[in-house]
Amino acid sequence: MGIDCDKTPPDQPTAEAGTEVQETQFTAIPDDDESSSLETQNAKSPSNSHSQNKPNHVNHGYGTTNGTANGIPPNNGLTKDSPRTSASSRALSPDLLRGLLMVLQAIDHCSVSQGAWRHGVALESEADGTIVIRWNAPIPWIARMLTHLCAPGFMFLLGMGVVYFGRSRSKHGWSSWQMIRHFAIRAFVLAAINEVLFTLLFGRGRIFILNIILLALAVNYLIAGLVWLAVNASERGLSRLLESYYSSPEDEMGQPLLQDETTQSSAKTISAWATRWSWHIHNAILLALAIVTIAWNSWLSPHHGHCPLDTPLDYSGPTQPRNTTLGPWFDFWFLPVQYQRVISPFPPLAWLSPAILGLLYGRIILSRTWKAYTVNAGNALLGVLLMLLFVLTRLLHFGNLSEDCLRMPEQLAQPDRNQYLTSFRSFFYIIKYPPSFAYITLTMSINFLLLAFFGALPKKVARRIPTLLTFGQSALFFYILHLILYFCMAILVKHWFGRELDHIDPMTGKPAIGTEGQPAVMWVTWLVGLAILWPLCRWYARFKSTKEVNSVWRFF
Numbered sequence: 437m438g439i440d441c442d443k444t445p446p447d448q449p450t451a452e453a454g455t456e457v458q459e460t461q462f463t464a465i466p467d468d469d470e471s472s473s474l475e476t477q478n479a480k481s482p483s484n485s486h487s488q489n490k491p492n493h494v495n496h497g498y499g500t501t502n503g504t505a506n507g508i509p510p511n512n513g514l515t516k517d518s519p520r521t522s523a524s525s526r527a528l529s530p531d532l533l534r535g536l537l538m539v540l541q542a543i544d545h546c547s548v549s550q551g552a553w554r555h556g557v558a559l560e561s562e563a564d565g566t567i568v569i570r571w572n573a574p575i576p577w578i579a580r581m582l583t584h585l586c587a588p589g590f591m592f593l594l595g596m597g598v599v600y601f602g603r604s605r606s607k608h609g610w611s612s613w614q615m616i617r618h619f620a621i622r623a624f625v626l627a628a629i630n631e632v633l634f635t636l637l638f639g640r641g642r643i644f645i646l647n648i649i650l651l652a653l654a655v656n657y658l659i660a661g662l663v664w665l666a667v668n669a670s671e672r673g674l675s676r677l678l679e680s681y682y683s684s685p686e687d688e689m690g691q692p693l694l695q696d697e698t699t700q701s702s703a704k705t706i707s708a709w710a711t712r713w714s715w716h717i718h719n720a721i722l723l724a725l726a727i728v729t730i731a732w733n734s735w736l737s738p739h740h741g742h743c744p745l746d747t748p749l750d751y752s753g754p755t756q757p758r759n760t761t762l763g764p765w766f767d768f769w770f771l772p773v774q775y776q777r778v779i780s781p782f783p784p785l786a787w788l789s790p791a792i793l794g795l796l797y798g799r800i801i802l803s804r805t806w807k808a809y810t811v812n813a814g815n816a817l818l819g820v821l822l823m824l825l826f827v828l829t830r831l832l833h834f835g836n837l838s839e840d841c842l843r844m845p846e847q848l849a850q851p852d853r854n855q856y857l858t859s860f861r862s863f864f865y866i867i868k869y870p871p872s873f874a875y876i877t878l879t880m881s882i883n884f885l886l887l888a889f890f891g892a893l894p895k896k897v898a899r900r901i902p903t904l905l906t907f908g909q910s911a912l913f914f915y916i917l918h919l920i921l922y923f924c925m926a927i928l929v930k931h932w933f934g935r936e937l938d939h940i941d942p943m944t945g946k947p948a949i950g951t952e953g954q955p956a957v958m959w960v961t962w963l964v965g966l967a968i969l970w971p972l973c974r975w976y977a978r979f980k981s982t983k984e985v986n987s988v989w990r991f992f
Contacts, residue, residue, distance in 0.1 A: 528898045528905065529890035533883065534593055535904030537586045538914050543962055544583040545919060547576070549926035551937060551950015552958035556580060557861070563772060563869040564837040565739035566754045567747060569844060571861055575955055584868065585886075587649060587782070588790040588879045591656060595794020596801075598660045602668070603802060612665050619661030625991055626654035626912075633916060647780035650915075655784035656791045663725075664795055671718045678710035715803070722796040730789035733870045734835060736760060736770050741872070743841040751843075772869040786870035790880065808891060815888035822881035826874055830856040830863060835873025838865060903970055910973040910980070912991065917972060921965050933957050 548555055553576035558568035571577060598619075605615055630650035635643055645651070734741050738760055759767045767773050769785045801811070829835045831854070839855075842865060846858040856863050866875040890898065899905070907914050934949045941948040951957045983989045 528893075528895070529887050530593060530596070531908035532890040532893075532898060532901060532904045533589065533886050533908070534911055535901075535906070535908030536886065537589045538907040538911060538918075539904065539966065540583050541586045541915075542918050542922070542965065543579050544586070546922045546926075546962040546965060547579065547958050549923045550929045550958060550961065551934070551948050551952055552576075552955065553579075553952055554939070557865060561754065561869070562867060563754065564733075564737050564741065564867055564872075565743055565758075565841070566838075567743050567751055567841050567843055568865075569751075571844065577861065581864065584866065584875070585879050585882055587787065587868075588871065588876055589883045590649070590653065591787055591790035592794040592797070592880065592883065594653060594657055595660045595791035595796075596798040597794070598657070598664050598791075599795055599798030599802060602661070602664050612669070615661065615665060619658050622991060623654040623658040625988070626650050626657065629912075629916065630654065633919065642777075643779060644777040645780060647782055647784075649782050651780070652782040652784040652787050656788050659788060660791045660795055663722075663792065667718050667722065667795075667799075671714045674717065675710045675714035678713060679707055682710065715799075719796060719799060722792055722799070726789050726792040726796065729785070729792055730871070730873050730876050731835075732770070733786050733872060734837060737837060737870075738771075739837075741835075741837040742839045745840055770870070781869050783870055789871075789876060793880070812888045812891040815884045815891065819881045819883075819885035819888060822877045822884065826877040826881060829872075829874040829877065830854070835877075837867040837870075837872040837874075902974075903966070906970060906974045906977060910977045913976045914969060914973050918965065918969055921968060922961070925961055925965060929957060929961055 544555075547553055554572055556562045557572055557577050557580045559570040559572055560566055560568045572580065601618075602615060605618075627650070630647065631645075633650070634646040634648055738758065759771065759773070764773065764775065764778075768778065768780055768783065770783050771786070772781045772783060773779070774781075833839060833854075836856075842855045842858075842862055844859070844862065846862060847853075847855050850858050856865070864878070866872060866878055868875055929951060930949050933951045933954055935951075937948040937950050937952050939948055940946065980987070980989045
């Protein structure tokens with residue numbers, strides 16, 4: 437499929453005896469080594485032999501070198517036989533962030549599997565149009581706020597990974613149809629895993645579709661891939677259109693056969709100008725699309741982000757209506773739904789915005805050679821700007837999906853005050869189902885700050901965090917394994933420490949059994965699970981590095 441499998445693929449890592457090759461991956465749960473390659477110019481490749489006496493510019497994994505007007509040459513300066521750069525020249529921050537998100541996600545799933553505490557920062561729900569009157573306990577509240585980073589972070593890294601994958605495959609001569617086929621196969625694999633893992637194993641045959649996150653990732657991976665291909669084709673077309681518009685046909689007809697240097701320079705300037713403006717215009721389109729795809733969660737809300745004021749003060753829970761008038765199939769794509777046979781708290785299109793943002797971020801990172809400190813400063817600045825946007829959602833009452841929904845004692849004591857300013861926890865109360873604009877700005881702010889933090893770590897220090905790197909480089913394998921492991925461990929934990937709780941298990945309809953009130957049990961189980969997962973993920977990362985770049989094993 438465009439790669440000579442009889443030789444080591446151009447982007448396949450090679451290692452000498454006894455040398456471990458760390459691979460950087462820029463996808464979320466559906467990771468692919470090839471999609472994440474961060475390549476710098478190889479001074480020893482045949483195409484670069486004439487520049488061996490020039491300084492070798494290493495970009496530490498960000499962007500490309502010797503760029504054209506838009507910073508992206510056709511082959512990034514590498515020939516077919518050029519090897520991948522060594523791990524030391526690649527950025528580790530996305531791997532570390534993904535690994536951290538996997539570890540945080542494990543807290544959520546470990547606590548849910550054994551009923552360690554109620555799932556949410558409030559005891560009622562984190563859904564649009566839900567009146568909440570009780571906070572969760574402090575430790576579960578902190579744990580839940582941390583795990584809020586995971587879903588948008590995964591979607592963002594997924595979108596970034598599409599860009600890196602597409603550029604890498606374009607360099608090897610893949611056609612658009614080959615890429616579409618790859619995106620479709622990977623999306624199908626993710627959807628199939630979701631069906632087997634959740635619907636059959638955890639749904640116990642009583643549910644047709646149980647979408648926890650993988651189905652949303654599958655759909656958004658396919659959409660992000662198609663959007664990237666469309667943007668690339670449109671960008672080239674617009675560039676040619678602008679170039680032809682500003683190159684007058686009359687001027688071309690009057691040009692001599694042998695043009696002077698001034699004429700040639702003018703033509704190159706127009707071409708560079710057209711390419712640059714086309715690139716900026718398409719980035720603006722992607723930014724607008726990212727905003728629209730999060731804004732429609734508010735536009736399509738049956739409650740328009742508000743709870744009715746005429747409900748009794750002691751009422752808690754969802755308010756009516758729960759669905760749109762457009763039917764269950766429409767709601768499935770945009771709203772959390774729970775029917776008899778279909779449960780989907782992660783509507784795919786409601787989570788598309790971070791993936792589009794990842795596409796935009798990946799395009800900018802690849803547009804030119806960036807110094808590491810410039811990228812870190814940019815990530816930190818983005819984090820601060822998004823945090824300011826989050827603060828504005830609290831002050832100006834927009835994008836929250838929870839207006840008039842907080843009925844805690846602090847709100848009842850200060851009825852005329854902004855509900856988000858009555859307490860620390862009220863200020864950070866965000867809606868996840870579906871994700872509100874406030875939710876995305878807060879969580880992505882922290883994710884960008886974490887990228888900046890990890891990027892600022894010296895390479896030697898970053899590589900001394902082997903657990904996060906290992907988990908980040910085998911994300912889908914970790915995801916599947918950790919769910920099975922923690923839910924199996926929960927059987928023993930509940931048998932030894934479990935008791936009947938004061939709420940109903942939504943899967944069985946019977947009183948829930950769990951370890952609530954014994955947080956030490958949950959934290960020990962979580963750490964034991966990570967200790968079991970680490971060597972398994974380390975083995976798998978080495979195993980898949982021996983496979984061809986088109987192998988299905990690299991999907992995991």
